[in-house]
Amino acid sequence: MNAPKLDYALLAPILIILGGALIGVLVEAFLSKTRRAGVQLVISFVTLTAALVQVIRIRRSGSSGAAVLSVSIDAAGIFIQGTILVLSLVALLLIADTDNFTAQASAIPGSSQESVAIQAGKQQTEVFPLTLFAIAGMLLFPVATDLVTLFVALEMLSLPLYLMAGLSRRRRLLSQEAALKYFLLGAFSSAFFLMGSAFLYGYSGTLTLNGIASAIHTSGNNNVFLLIGIAFVSVGLLFKVGAVPFHNWTPDVYQGSPTPITGFMAACTKAAAFGATLRIFYVALDGAQWSWKPLISVIAVITMLFGAIAAWSQRDVKRMLAYSSIAHAGFILTAVVSLNSHALSGALFYFVVYGFATIGAFGIVTLVRDSSGEVGDVNRWIGLGKKAPLTASTYSLFLLSFGGIPLTAGFIGKFAVFSAAYESGNIYLTVAGVLSSAIAIFFYLRVVVMLFFQNPESDSVSVVIPSVMTRIAISICALATIILGLFPSLLLNAADSFALFTR
Amino acid sequence: MDISNYLYLSAALFTIGAVGVVVRRNAIVVFMCVELMLNAANLAFVTFSRLNGNLDGQVASFFTMVVAACEVVIGLAIIVTIFRSRRSASVDDASLLKR
Numbered sequence: 001m002n003a004p005k006l007d008y009a010l011l012a013p014i015l016i017i018l019g020g021a022l023i024g025v026l027v028e029a030f031l032s033k034t035r036r037a038g039v040q041l042v043i044s045f046v047t048l049t050a051a052l053v054q055v056i057r058i059r060r061s062g063s064s065g066a067a068v069l070s071v072s073i074d075a076a077g078i079f080i081q082g083t084i085l086v087l088s089l090v091a092l093l094l095i096a097d098t099d100n101f102t103a104q105a106s107a108i109p110g111s112s113q114e115s116v117a118i119q120a121g122k123q124q125t126e127v128f129p130l131t132l133f134a135i136a137g138m139l140l141f142p143v144a145t146d147l148v149t150l151f152v153a154l155e156m157l158s159l160p161l162y163l164m165a166g167l168s169r170r171r172r173l174l175s176q177e178a179a180l181k182y183f184l185l186g187a188f189s190s191a192f193f194l195m196g197s198a199f200l201y202g203y204s205g206t207l208t209l210n211g212i213a214s215a216i217h218t219s220g221n222n223n224v225f226l227l228i229g230i231a232f233v234s235v236g237l238l239f240k241v242g243a244v245p246f247h248n249w250t251p252d253v254y255q256g257s258p259t260p261i262t263g264f265m266a267a268c269t270k271a272a273a274f275g276a277t278l279r280i281f282y283v284a285l286d287g288a289q290w291s292w293k294p295l296i297s298v299i300a301v302i303t304m305l306f307g308a309i310a311a312w313s314q315r316d317v318k319r320m321l322a323y324s325s326i327a328h329a330g331f332i333l334t335a336v337v338s339l340n341s342h343a344l345s346g347a348l349f350y351f352v353v354y355g356f357a358t359i360g361a362f363g364i365v366t367l368v369r370d371s372s373g374e375v376g377d378v379n380r381w382i383g384l385g386k387k388a389p390l391t392a393s394t395y396s397l398f399l400l401s402f403g404g405i406p407l408t409a410g411f412i413g414k415f416a417v418f419s420a421a422y423e424s425g426n427i428y429l430t431v432a433g434v435l436s437s438a439i440a441i442f443f444y445l446r447v448v449v450m451l452f453f454q455n456p457e458s459d460s461v462s463v464v465i466p467s468v469m470t471r472i473a474i475s476i477c478a479l480a481t482i483i484l485g486l487f488p489s490l491l492l493n494a495a496d497s498f499a500l501f502t503r
Numbered sequence: 504m505d506i507s508n509y510l511y512l513s514a515a516l517f518t519i520g521a522v523g524v525v526v527r528r529n530a531i532v533v534f535m536c537v538e539l540m541l542n543a544a545n546l547a548f549v550t551f552s553r554l555n556g557n558l559d560g561q562v563a564s565f566f567t568m569v570v571a572a573c574e575v576v577i578g579l580a581i582i583v584t585i586f587r588s589r590r591s592a593s594v595d596d597a598s599l600l601k602r
Binding site: 166172177 | 524537544551554563567573577585588589
């Protein structure tokens with residue numbers, strides 16, 4: 001019997017991140033509390049950069065057999081991994097501001113134990129290794145090509161996020177509640193994903209995506225096991241991307257989590273989960289498209305319309321961004337339904353664009369505060385443009401990019417996705433997409449008007465001076481949004497050349 | 504015995520778990536129901552493994568067990584923390600996050 005052959009160069013990005021996370025755990029256990037934050041930050045940066053360098057080095061040498069039949073580091077997989085690493089690096093700059101995280105997660109909120117920990121400056125920094133573990137899962141999820149690896153990667157990225165959602169320093173009850181909701185609903189949806197995997201296995205007799213594709217090819221697709229499998233796996237995936245019947249967790253979790261974590265999970269989880277969704281539907285279930293395409297199309301339309309409309313009635317800034325992220329999930333779902341390489345490259349471009357704007361927007365949310373912490377109420381943001389023109393205009397830039405105003409990157413992303421949908425003959429999807437974009441644009445413009453053209457009601461809100469790293473993170477996001485809007489071909493060409501799943 | 508009976512049992516367990524998640528109010532019980540769903544999937548994996556005549560499904564069920572164990576660690580940590588802060592593990596009490 002031969003030992004399985006592993007291609008370590010291709011797997012290196014994931015392994016580097018896992019190694020860094022383990023070192024982070026050791027640092028957390030053995031280093032004195034005063035020096036931890038700095039050391040952890042350096043470790044996280046070094047590992048993420050090393051992994052990114054390795055991803056760039058292997059960019060042209062992808063292979064579908066990196067780990068026997070379980071992992072396929074192909075062109076699209078490499079692009080998604082690169083995207084996730086770049087976005088994580090930017091998000092890490094926000095996470096580096098440990099002021100946002102509770103000093104001791106196990107202490108009861110408001111207890112003397114907690115205040116002692118805060119006064120002594122005993123900041124625990126477990127958030128860094130947790131972030132790295134989550135990133136390792138995110139890197140594995142879009143390149144996994146068998147159902148077990150997919151499930152393990154899904155849990156690997158979710159479990160650290162459940163904990164990170166509960167680490168907020170202020171409004172800790174809310175944060176813990178977000179962690180509980182995220183955990184229970186996340187575990188619920190993973191169970192659906194697993195049951196679906198079991199039925200796909202029962203149908204095809206194999207766990208690999210290629211095997212499922214060839215089973216659909218040879219034995220026909222009108223099989224109850226296959227249909228149950230597709231339905232249940234879709235539920236699990238649609239939950240992770242936050243599509244409409246399964247979106248309920250999104251606003252609560254986005255609102256309750258510490259804001260840097262919200263930015264990180266909104267941007268990176270979405271890229272990873274959509275990467276895996278695209279791979280499963282493009283590679284494994286392509287042959288059975290008549291059975292899932294109508295349903296996923298309907299879900300895409302409902303998701304974008306619901307996200308755009310529900311955002312109107314929100315009073316909280318983070319909930320508003322959450323509903324906007326639901327709408328964006330709908331836009332990217334059109335790429336899943338389109339099933340062509342233009343749609344795939346559009347989706348790849350969209351991940352980058354949406355990710356930068358999201359991290360930037362949540363970065364701004366961390367800056368607008370009163371004495372008790374971040375100000376969530378939208379009405380108290382009124383007139384912010386007069387107090388802090390730069391912050392308000394950067395925030396407006398991100399909102400306009402979300403809305404898809406020309407000359408911002410968001411416009412190009414939407415154009416790429418919708419034109420691919422039109423090309424593949426799903427004209428109603430294009431119409432619904434443009435319609436819900438229009439609804440969303442009015443909503444985003446309303447916020448911009450509130451920021452600049454209305455007089456402030458209260459004076460207790462102020463914009464804190466951002467730390468150097470937060471400033472760098474927001475600047476990178478703003479620059480990327482502008483540059484990719486003015487010169488989209490820089491990235492569009494790359495996305496085009498990487499838009500391929502190796503079967 | 505007809506092997507499809509195992510699938511019916513698996514489907515029944517999964518349904519009991521799913522209904523339990525929706526109707527029960529205690530976080531621990533909800534969590535137990537999720538575990539029941541995972542184990543129902545395990546039973547389906549093993550049954551299909553027998554039906555298909557290969558061992559992939561049995562291997563998958565081992566992975567599921569390990570993942571479920573990790574989930575217990577994370578889940579109980581979250582539930583215990585929330586119980587200590589509000590002296591209740593009821594899902595209904597956790598309703599601060601409303602619009």
